[in-house]
Amino acid sequence: MPITDAYDFDSLVNDAERMVLQELEEQLKTAVDVCTCQECVLDMAAFALNNVKPAYRVSLMGSVYAGSGGQARHAPGITRAVHDAIAKVRANPSHD
Ligand SMILES: [Zn+2]
Numbered sequence: 627m628p629i630t631d632a633y634d635f636d637s638l639v640n641d642a643e644r645m646v647l648q649e650l651e652e653q654l655k656t657a658v659d660v661c662t663c664q665e666c667v668l669d670m671a672a673f674a675l676n677n678v679k680p681a682y683r684v685s686l687m688g689s690v691y692a693g694s695g696g697q698a699r700h701a702p703g704i705t706r707a708v709h710d711a712i713a714k715v716r717a718n719p720s721h722d
Pocket of ligand 1: 661662663664665666667719720721
């Protein structure tokens with residue numbers, strides 16, 4: 627049986643993803659000259675996430691593994707990774 631059928635991985639979350647998306651939302655409010663279509667925004671998110679250290683944890687009710695120190699703390703480099711992602715897509719959109 628595939629491991630993904632044997633176990634429920636929905637409670638595995640990457641806090642970096644949540645933080646990158648929040649930061650992306652903030653920066654896009656003031657970003658100029660950048661396409662914000664579905665394709666481009668997802669490209670920005672993917673690019674930024676590839677440049678940020680992942681912060682996975684297990685989010686089961688009542689139990690938190692992998693420590694609790696990551697709470698509400700911006701992982702290092704998120705602001706810059708998002709900034710770079712926007713700049714990259716601005717210079718080179720995912721479509722013509
Ligand atoms: Zn676009």
